[in-house]
Amino acid sequence: MENLNLSIRQGEFVSLLGPSGCGKTTTLRMLAGLEFPTSGEILIGGRVVNDLPPGERDIAMVFQSYALYPHMTVERNIAYPLKKRGASKSEIVEKVSRVAEMLQLTPLLARKPRELSGGQQQRVALGRALVRDPKVFLLDEPLSNLDAKLRGYMRAELIELHAKLGRTMVYVTHDQLEAMTMSDRIAIMYGGVLQQFAPPQEVYREPANRFVAGFIGTPSMNLVDGTLRQDGGRWIFQADGLEIFADMLDDSAVSGPACLGLRPEEITLGSGPLAGVVQLVEQTGHENIVVVRIGQSLRLTGRASGNQVWRMGETIPLSVNAEAAHYFADGPTGRRLNAPRRATSFRNLQSVL
Amino acid sequence: MTTLSQASSVSMRAEQTRLERRYAHLGLLLIAPTVLIFSAVIVYPLISAIYMSLFSIFTPTLEGKWVGVDNYVQLLSASEFWWSLLNNLIWTVGTLTLQIVFGIGMALVLHQNIWFRSLARSLILFPYFISTVVAVLVWKWLFNDLYGILNHLMMSAGLIDMPIDYLGDMPNAMISVILVGAWKYFPFVVIAVLARLQSIPDQLYEAAKIDGAGAVARFFDVTLPQLREVLVVIVMLRAIWDFKEFDLIFLLTGGGPIISTQTLPLMVYKEAFALNQLGMASAYAVVMMAIMLFFMIVYIRKTREKSA
Structure with a gap:
């Protein structure tokens, strides 16, 4: 991890999102006390916890594999953290039954983890975390072992639970849909470096750099390498077969290699001044994801209605929404060149072949 | 159609x-x-x-006559049988307990990330691999009351004034036999437990740490329950093998002093080849099998009940 500086507000649901090996799980494990930072401080509730063992940090963690004690019943699994903290028998019984009730685990209390489905095991792991009422919940890809339908259901349950408890939750995931739908803010990481920490809409609409732009969104943003040049006081982006006015760029931009980012929904297929050859059509039911080739090698992905059918190899008209374009500096994590859109006044938008 | x-x-x-x-x-x-x-x-x-076992057979000629269950009646009324059985149980329980305790302890040490781990894992198998005869010879030298290094070290350290007769006195002889047995066979426990330890998911320990469990609690709440199944097998196998152990005890003490370390396998040998009573020796062997069978059935039932 490099120079990570992350401040999470009380009661916030924060997702650590990034590809494998980006450092999100390491960050979570450092918060939990299972890994140790070589330098820097970790504070929970204003208290430095670097030297505190995991059990004294007032945190609870839900693991990807659930990590339920296989020889204990559901009841004993949930009661375990209370028992280890010397809670009285009556307190344990009361809290376990309350949590079991909340998570609909009451009929399963006498079962062993191996007798439960994935979703039930997941709820037991949550129950074991909830029963102590800790300051922070750490969740390490808790839904990744579930099938798609159950994942959707548990996602909704977690959102509801967070709203009900109002506790701080730090959630590690590589699934952007989970991060986007559940989080108050998302910390996007890559190569051990925090790339952007912002609410879901902001990371989608105003990605801080090229990596975030390409990582967030399905299908991902079209990233076109080209060059920026100034002509008659206007910025122009030029790539193979495409020239576009970049009027939202100000004087801080510099001429040279740059990257144009366009969300698939900002490309209108079927009408417009451009022409492209259909390369691939992915039918998802309600919409079609269409890859078109413009010029010799430029490929752009756009969205079309599910009713709109194009054959591969067909030449179709299209247009791009230049106003919604993003520009990034050269390199895999090249910074965003255009200022946040809300502060920008757009002038003419033109696109020419 | x-x-x-x-x-x-x-x-x-x-x-x-x-x-x-x-x-x-x-x-x-x-x-x-x-x-x-x-x-x-x-x-x-x-x-x-x-x-x-239903005959009285003279070993050198293998000639015998039908005696029915007389061998069994005689056997059960002989105090030597009961002494041997008692010795057998003391030896089995004693050596097995030490094997399990040291075996688990050593496996836990070798499971840690220590720098000489690979070498130690190989060396730990040494007692299990060497021949019993060689092991007994080495231990007899160590135990010797005239020139044994054990007595020499203890006397040099001022712990004892006179050399101890480790194999010729009681209870020293039984304790010595049990210790040598534990030393010889505990590597089996180490290897089996170590293999199981390596398959316990780290996340269980991490979850226990977060739940507030210290090192001791983690051992009893995570490690030991995870070892239960492998320990059931180890205890069963080692109990069978220890119960019928012959060469180590025979070579170390020959069952002595008098019959203080004589176990049932030694009794079978004595009856068959010293007293030339092959029929009686067979009766001892059959009774040994019945005792082992009884204990194993009880043991398996109890462990099944526990795990259910």
Whole structure:
């Protein structure tokens, strides 16, 4: 991890999102006390916890594999953290039954983890975390072992639970849909470096750099390498077969290699001044994801209605929404060149072949 | 049409039956060598031992006469049998307990990320690999009351004034035999436990840490329950092997002093080749088997109840 500086507000649901090996799980494990930072401080509730063992940090963690004690019943699994903290028998019984009730685990209390489905095991792991009422919940890809339908259901349950408890939750995931739908803010990481920490809409609409732009969104943003040049006081982006006015760029931009980012929904297929050859059509039911080739090698992905059918190899008209374009500096994590859109006044938008 | 389809279905069934019969024959043919070998080396000696135990047989000539259950009556009324059985139980429980305790302890140490781990894992197998005769010779030198290093070190350290007779006095002899047995066989426990320890998911320990469990609590709440299944097998195998241990005890003490370390396998040997009573020796062997069978059935039932 490099120079990570992350401040999470009380009661916030924060997702650590990034590809494998980006450092999100390491960050979570450092918060939990299972890994140790070589330098820097970790504070929970204003208290430095670097030297505190995991059990004294007032945190609870839900693991990807659930990590339920296989020889204990559901009841004993949930009661375990209370028992280890010397809670009285009556307190344990009361809290376990309350949590079991909340998570609909009451009929399963006498079962062993191996007798439960994935979703039930997941709820037991949550129950074991909830029963102590800790300051922070750490969740390490808790839904990744579930099938798609159950994942959707548990996602909704977690959102509801967070709203009900109002506790701080730090959630590690590589699934952007989970991060986007559940989080108050998302910390996007890559190569051990925090790339952007912002609410879901902001990371989608105003990605801080090229990596975030390409990582967030399905299908991902079209990233076109080209060059920026100034002509008659206007910025122009030029790539193979495409020239576009970049009027939202100000004087801080510099001429040279740059990257144009366009969300698939900002490309209108079927009408417009451009022409492209259909390369691939992915039918998802309600919409079609269409890859078109413009010029010799430029490929752009756009969205079309599910009713709109194009054959591969067909030449179709299209247009791009230049106003919604993003520009990034050269390199895999090249910074965003255009200022946040809300502060920008757009002038003419033109696109020419 | 119906007749035709009925006929074809009947012929298909007949073909199926023929195939099944051929597979059954092939199955019998494949299993036959195993059954024959098993019968020759297990079933025949077992039945033969039970049969011989009903005779009074003179070993050198193998001539004998039918005595029915007299051998058993005589055996059960002999105090030497009960002493040997008691010694057998003390030896088995003693050495097995030490093997398990040291075996788990050493496995836990070797499971840690220590710098000489690979070398230590190889060295730990050394006692298990060396021949019992060699091991006994080495221990006899160590234990010797005249020139043994153990007595020398203890006297040099001022712990004792006079050399201790480790193998010629009681209870020293039994303690020594138990210790040597534990030393010789604990590597088996180490290897089996270590293999299981390596398959316990780290996340269970991490979850326990977060739940507030210290090192001791983690051992009793995570490690030990995870070892339960492998320990059931280890205890069962080692109990059987220790109960019928012969060479180590025979070479170390010969059952002495007098009969203080004489166990049932030594008694079987004594009856068969010292007293030339092969029938009585067979009766001892059959009783040994019955005792082991009884304990194993009780043990398996108890562990099944616990795990359920």
